[in-house]
Amino acid sequence: METLQNVLTPLTVGATVLPNRMVMGAMHTRLETLDRPHERLAAFYAARAAGEIGLILSGGFSPNPEGVMEEGGPLFNGRSQLDEHRVVTRAVHDAGGKIVLQILHAGRYAKVPECVAPSPGKARINSFAPHALSTEEVWRTIGDFVETAALAMEAGYDGVEIMGSEGYLVNEFTAERTNQRTDEFGGSFDARIRFPLEIVRAVRERLGRPPMLIYRISSIDLVEGGMIGLDVAAFARQIEAAGADLINTGVGWHESAVPTIAATVPRAVWRDAIRNVRQAVSIPVMASNRINTPQVAEDLIASGVADLVSMARPLLADPEFAKKTRLGIVDEINTCIACNQACLDRIFTERTATCLVNPRAGREIEFPIGIAAASRRIAVVGGGPAGMAFAINASERGHRVTLFEAEHQVGGQLNLAKAVPGKAEFHEMLRYFRVRLDKLGVTLRLGELATVETLTGEDFDEIVIATGVRPRVPDFPGIDHPKAVSYIDVLTGKVVVGQRVAIIGAGGIGFDVAEFLLGDAQESLDAQAFFRSWGVDVANAVPGGLATAAGHAGTKRSVHMFQRKAEPLGKRLGKSTGWILKAKLRKANIAMTAGASYDAIDDEGLHYTVDGKAHVLPVDHVVLCAGQDSNRDLYEHLRAKGLEPRVIGGADVASELDALRAIDQATRLAVTV
Known part of the structure; x- marks a missing residue:
């Protein structure tokens, strides 16, 4: 059995003892939009608590209406909501777990007309332009954080986490990119970090001890005008002095052009940014992002990068992740494959989250558990x-x-x-x-x-x-020509295509084949290859940790993708991952043609028509990715x-x-x- 002693060692956070170093990270599920929402949330979190996860961080709740993620999004700002939260905390505690409420003000990311920000300027991922907070409104917002924290204690939570990462309101104050204020909350570094420091101080004073007070810091912003590593470390020290018991590390903003959690991102690739925070403070520091196995978690803790690890999607995939780790049956863990298809892609398209490898996630009350009445x-x-x-x-x-x-x-x-x-x-x-x-x-x-x-x-x-x-085999002349090959033969290696390739069909399979032909297998496995490709300054010595991205250095193949639909290629790819794949193919100069009709395949190549004009593309092979039939x-x-x-x-x-x-x-x- 593998030695996983560090990840299974208890840890004291403030006055609270956690049974192990594994934490379920906060994530938005949108379960509150379904029928029986509180029952669903209670069952969802209780299953993870029963699975022995050391601590649960709830999805983010806004402290005021202008900070919600979207219309009707999670909001906790009144005593009338206490009972519904108590349903959740009671279920977690009854299952033997601990749960912390995350307080998240979405800032200029809030998809509501009333959204606010430190300064004017619409986020490119939001259609609403924010109102710039006045100084009085800033202080009022600080008070809102404090009130929500106090309500969380009444509701039975074991503490609160202040969300200061991922480009939400608190993060918007700390970055020059989004903070051009001239009052006491803008300008110098000390002024820009005042907002989160005032929140932490005020929450600590209101709650006293022992409730856990966690702060989620942006360890690397990955946007222009973000912090540098030295500032992140200095900020972390001040967060500790303000009263935080633990610092959680976030990575990147939602509008960053660098992927942070998709499968193309190597496991634990952000370890240097996390270590920078860990070395700056004496309180525990939590690692996050692309940690999906006990072995990766163990390595991060054993090597001193962090004291504990946060895993959100891996706890969707397997609520018994921690229990199976303790029992030494890690080969039975249903591992998160970072596909994002059922979780983030659904959240970003206004649907509720679940999990591709575990459809029970978020649907616990819909799936009966137990032995059938009769074995068949x-x-x-x-x-x-x-x-x-x-x-x-x-x-x-x-x-x-x-x-x-x-x-x-x-x-x-x-x-x-x-x-x-x-x-x-x-x-x-x-x-x-x-x-x-x-x-x-x-x-x-x-x-x-x-x-x-x-x-x-x-x-x-x-x-x-x-x-x-x-x-599916398209019906046009020459489809049986030796140049025409199936995507199955290409991906299995049965056919090695030549230097000039046409791909017919630009759905998910067509894009997969294009990426396969580029041959960039190392980028998702090797940290340095990933950083070079996406332009990340590992030392975080420049604002936001951005560097110049390297050009594509892979295959010399000439690849041309075609589709019949007269719409941009890749339009129907996953919301959270499609942009990554399209960016990689653009960098590799993959040609893309929409609105094509296929006329023939012969010794000359692929004959096709666009807008009534006939063309011939000289190719060695035409890969057929034109869909499937049952x-x-x-x-x-x-x-x-x-x-x-x-x-x-x-x-x-x-x-x-x-x-x-x-x-x-x-x-x-x-x-x-």
């Missing part, structure tokens, strides 16, 4: 994400499951995803599935093509079809025999390798059989 023999055909998810969840309920997979390995098209640069975390997803299938005793029949005869000749109570998708042949044959098999995943609805929908659908079916 179930055949599952297809070992992709839908088939594996169903097999695992059904086996956990006591059913006897046999999984048929025509290939000699499980994973389906997840095995394609893991080959794409920036998606190395899919190896973790496959590891989790394989371990759970083995631990639960699922019978695997690999390399066996299930047939009607096979399935009807054995005594199965249920048959679940999860046969996935097959690539592979339903076996399902239809079983139906023809009078059987009623269930169908899930791509076999049910074909779409862009939609593991999110497939796993959710499979899990929901498994808890009903």
Whole structure:
């Protein structure tokens, strides 16, 4: 068993003893917009507390209406709200956990007409222009933070966290970029940090001790006009002197052009910025961002970078992360793959958060837990994400499951995803599935093509079809030409394409193929390669920690992407990650053409038409990424025999390798059989 003694060691924060060094970081879930919101939040946090996480940081609550994230967003500014918060704190405490309320004023990021900021100037990610706070309004806002902190104590929270990172209001005061004030809260460095210091002092005075007082500092801003590392360290020392018990570290602003938490970001890559804070103070410091395994957490603590670690999305993926770490079964942790598809992408498109690898996250009250009334023999055909998810969840309920997979390995098209640069975390997803299938005793029949005869000749109570998708082949002349190849053959290495490549189809698969052809595998694994590519000054010696980004130094291939739709390529990619991929492809000079019709493929290359004008692109290969069709042949044959098999995943609805929908659908079916 791996030695993880540091991450499992108790830590005293102020007057509070935490049982281990693992913390669930704050994240907005939008669960408050659903039915039975307080019951949902209570169940959500209680599951993480029961999973033995050392401390929970709640999602951010604004101290006043102008600071909410959006219309109807979380707000805690009155005694009438105490009971709903007590539902949450009581559930966490009953489960053996501790929870701190994060106080977050969104500032100029607040998507409300009444949004405010230290100075005029609209954020590029918000359509509303902020009102610049007067000096009197600044002092009133400080008082609002204090009142919310006091309410949090009445509601049963174990402390509060002041959100001073990620470009929200408090961070806007500390940065020259957004603070051009001439009163006591602007101008010099000391004046710019006065706002957060006054908040911390006033909250500490109001709460006294022992409630925990945490401050989330921006360890590196990653925007022009941000702080330098020396200022961050000096600021941290003053935060400690003002009364904070612990400093949490944030990274970057939401409008930064540098990715901070997507899968393309190497694990624990911000360690130098965090260490800068740790070396400046004597109180505990918490690391955050791209920490998704106990081993990474252990290394950060053992090497002195931080005293404890904050993990938000990893606790969506597996609420028992800490418990499994203590039990030494880390191979059974359902690891966050940093895809952002079900969490951040949903939040940024005004939907509620959940998790691709764990659809129960945020939906705990919708999924019954326990053994089924009767154990049944179930055949599952297809070992992709839908088939594996169903097999695992059904086996956990006591059913006897046999999984048929025509290939000699499980994973389906997840095995394609893991080959794409920036998606190395899919190896973790496959590891989790394989371990759970083995631990639960699922019978695997690999390399066996299930047939009607096979399935009807054995005594199965249920048959679940999860046969996935097959690539759609466009219908135009020359589609069978040797130059035309499937994305599957390219991503599996069966075909090595030439130096001149056209990609037909610009959905997620098309973009994955383009990135695969660039060959930038190291950027998501090597910190220095990442910093060079995105222009990060590791020493944080220049404002915001920005440097000149290096040009693309990868493959010399000429790649041209096409799509039929007359809209910008990549428009439908994930909100929080699509911009990263598009930026990388632009840097590599990938050509992109929208509104194209495909005329032919022949020895000359790809013939296509745009706006009525015909073109010929000389290429060595044309990679077909034109969508998928459901592979339903076996399902239809079983139906023809009078059987009623269930169908899930791509076999049910074909779409862009939609593991999110497939796993959710499979899990929901498994808890009903």
